[in-house]
Amino acid sequence: MPTLGPTVGDWANSDGQIWLHLLKTVTAGLLALGIAMLLDLQQPRIAMTTVFVLMQPFSGMVLAKSFYRILGTAVGTLAALVLGALFVQQPELYMLGMIGWVSACIAAAVRYRHFRWYGFVLAGYTAALIGIPNVTTPHDLFLAALTRAAEVAVGIVCSSAVSALIVPQRSSLALRHALHVRYVNFTAFAADVLGRGIHRGQFERRFADLVDEIVGFETTRTFAAFEDPAMRSRSQHLGRLNGEFMDACARLHALHQLFKRLRAGGPSWTVDAITPYFGELSALLASIGHANADAARAAAGLRLFQASLPGRVRETRRPLETAPAESLADFDTAAELLYRFVDEWILYSETYASLARRKPGAGPRTVGRYVSKTNGFMVAFTFARSAAVMAIAGWFWIETDWSSGGLAVIGAALACALTSTTPNASKTAVQMALGAAVATMTGYLFTCYVYPNIDGFPLLCALLAPVLALGAFIASRNPTAGYGIGFSVFFCLLAGPDNVVTYSPDLLINNGMAITASLLFAAITFAVMFPADMPWLTERIKGDLRAQVVSACKEELPGLNRRFQSRTHDLASQLRMLLTRRSRRRRDALRWMLVTLEVGHAVIDLRNEAARAAYAQALHSGWKSGLTRTCDDLARLFARPDAPALERALVSVRSATWIAQDVLETVHADRHKRHDLQRILSCLHFIRTALLDKGAPFNAS
Structure with missing residues (x-):
């Protein structure tokens, strides 16, 4: 029994978080469905679909996405109305306008990324969702726009309320935990680099992970600002912390590179003279990690080391002044970089310690604003890829007059939008297609055998909950996220119950085939015509990367x-x-x-x-x-x-x-x-x- 408490705590912090997320997601979805039915909206399943597209583990993420989703939905609704007014009963021109609008929104989402990505995506997808089914019936467009906007709004409100009110998982707490883990891990990494040294490939892999952490931190910081006033008031403080972490990483890399070159080709006395200082600093950092990373104590200890460093270095250098100028320059440069690294590490530790004490740092250093950068060719590539997929799907619909062709175009737009920032768009689209196929079969069973044999909303919720929870669980796992998204979203969209259920299995299968075919077509197009790792595209991004040195040489120094x-x-x-x-x-x-x-x-x-x-x-x-x-x-x-x-x-x-x-x-x-x-x-x-x-x-x- 004495071990029960820690065991429960470990479960609550691991698997318990997953079960809590599933419970909240299913609760929000069923709540949105019930409210939409109570309001007698035309398609309550759209409200439930919105929840599964929107829900996130942390309340700050949901609030941030909800804010931008509302803006995106409003803009998308307005765009659908404007395009419908400009191209009345002109489906070809209407499709061209819709393709241009949706592709531009997806390209803008790639340009601005993070939580703003979702606002741009919804501005395009909502326009397609409202406008495409009403291309040939423009007199229904205005009513459809208002109804669809209301259904989406219900989903937004329910997902936000459930996430924020029922055992809220604050992204601000996750941010504090991530900061602690980052500090501990980087301390250990720096101790390894300065002490025994690590292989070049291992250093590059671990340093690349630090790059991802730096970029991801800015997103999490924005999420936390949506839910926690304390985090919002410390946003600049957190930005300074990330800036100082970038500086410390850059100094560590410079030290590693110089010491690697000294060991490879420099005279042994240079390495012998500077190595004791590296070893002493490595031991200090290792002791910090063993002491559970007390940042304030670490900063104090490093200040003592820094204060004694110049005098000790001069004493070490004095007998070596007769050495060749090149070797002496190696020693001076290594000592200077070591001093600068210690200085950056002290600033980073003091800022982190002030956050841990929940007090603002004294005399904050101005480090400027985090500035994101996206290659223009990447944005243009995304626009062209989305336009090509939607244009072919739209042409096929208009030429064949397929009754479910409009849904296929919507599926193509959804595939382009949801895969626009994924590492492997083709793989994700295939996973979504397989998830949609399973959703179609599951929806067929519900339409034929479940809905006709139940009565009442409580029993409906009891039967839907396991299916919805399964989809949410699969979507929560990174390797299978595409399957879960495809299943959850398209089960709700294709077979979700309405106030008046239409028992049309043939229509369900036809719609499911349209969605699955459009997703598979998008995957093939992504893989064959528009692979994201094309050499010319990566070379363009590398060109932008190298151009940052040009900026370092030419731009104004402040910031x-x-x-x-x-x-x-x-x-x-x-x-x-x-x-x-x-x-x-x-x-x-x-x-x-x-x-x-x-x-x-x-x-x-x-x-x-x-x-x-x-x-x-x-x-x-x-x-x-x-x-x-x-x-x-x-x-x-x-x-x-x-x-x-x-x-x-x-x-x-x-x-x-x-x-x-x-x-x-x-x-x-x-x-x-x-x-x-x-x-x-x-x-x-x-x-x-x-x-x-x-x-x-x-x-x-």
């Missing part, structure tokens, strides 16, 4: 670091979504992301340090032109990576290094100015080692 980091991580996450299979192209894309972060971050550091050392222009006439030429040549290299551009960039970096060394000799007696120039030299040396790295993608190509 540049946050813009650069967020856009780079966003584009890298999109590439990982497209290139799902482990392959050479996936590794190449990941390495472009890593070298972009490495060089871009160093360039921003260089520009910031040069801005603080503006007095150097008066000491050397080539100071400003040398740094400008370095940034210009680095921008050209990443815009068009080839051997001549790489050679020009190396020459410019070397020239700027010579100029900085001349200025350093001039100001050597001034301690502060000497430190300014030493930091600039470290930035230049690090950029040069990154360009010379044989594992860098522009060298490999």
Whole structure:
């Protein structure tokens, strides 16, 4: 008996969460069905369908999606009315207008993503759902629009109310838990990297997971703001935390890359001299993890380490000053990067600790706004793919005058919308098609054998609940989500009960065939005509990724670091979504992301340090032109990576290094100015080692 409490707690935090989600989903669906019937709406099953499309485990997710779903539904309803008024009894022109509208909405959903994705998708799908069945009967369009909007609104209200009122699972709590897990895991990861070191492939895989966490955090933060006023008031604080985490990740990667290069080709004394500091910091971070990641204590311990670091490094460096200049530059750069990493880690730990204490951090550092970035060709590709699928389905419907052809067009629009941001659109569409086929067969059994033999709403709920729960359970599992979505949504849409049930098995089968065929057709089109991992498309996104270094070299400095980091991580996450299979192209894309972060971050550091050392222009006439030429040549290299551009960039970096060394000799007696120039030299040396790295993608190509 003493072990019963922990056992129940473990179950409640694992399988219990799944059962709670199923209970709330089925309850909301049946509640929406009952209210729609009570209001005598034309198709109560639409309200139930809305719940299964909308429901999420966390209340913040449901509230965020509901807000944008209401906006999307209203805009979609208006679009259906406008298109119907413009193209009265002109089905061909009406279909062209509808295809353009729906495809544009899906493309906009890909552009803006996250919770806003759903608003754009609904603006397109609602227009198709309302307008397509009434193409040939425009006099019914206005009434159908109002009725359908009311049915969708009932589903929105029920899903939101049930999620928020019945044992609400706050995304704010999930966010706090995710922050704790991220802090612990990253502490252990940093300890491994700085201590024993890890294999290149393992580092790349684990770092890529951190990229996904950074991008996903921004979405969860927005969800939490919808449900928790405390989280809403701390939104900027949370944004600062994510920005500092990005900085710490970038510093760790830079340290890993430099130390890897030192071990591979540097003189042994350089590695021997700096390794004790890496080992000491690794031991500190490992002890933090073993102490359950007390962030405040970690920050205090690291501040002591940081305070003693400059003096100890100078003592270590003094006997080595007779070494070759290149080797000494390796040591200075490693020490500078180590100091910067500790500084970033302290800021990240202090911000995290202030959140854990539920108190705002003192003196928040301005880090700028998270800026998402989507490749324009990706948006155009999504528009073309959606337009092609819907155009072929619409042409077939108009040419054959198939009674269920309109539903097939709606199914095609739904397939394009729901798969627009999935890693494998074709696979998801096939899963949805199989789910729709099973839903059709299940609906046939209900229509022929269940509905005729029951009486009363309670008995109807008792018989529908197991079927709905099964679909929701399958949809909650990532590997089978497509099957569950297809089954749940299309069972409700095809065979959900109305106030007056129509016992027409032949119509049900015909509609089910139309939906299944349209989903399979969409899957074939996605796989054959529009595969998302086409080389030209991924190359375009990699071009946008490399362009972030151009931005680091050219854009205004205020807020540049946050813009650069967020856009780079966003584009890298999109590439990982497209290139799902482990392959050479996936590794190449990941390495472009890593070298972009490495060089871009160093360039921003260089520009910031040069801005603080503006007095150097008066000491050397080539100071400003040398740094400008370095940034210009680095921008050209990443815009068009080839051997001549790489050679020009190396020459410019070397020239700027010579100029900085001349200025350093001039100001050597001034301690502060000497430190300014030493930091600039470290930035230049690090950029040069990154360009010379044989594992860098522009060298490999």
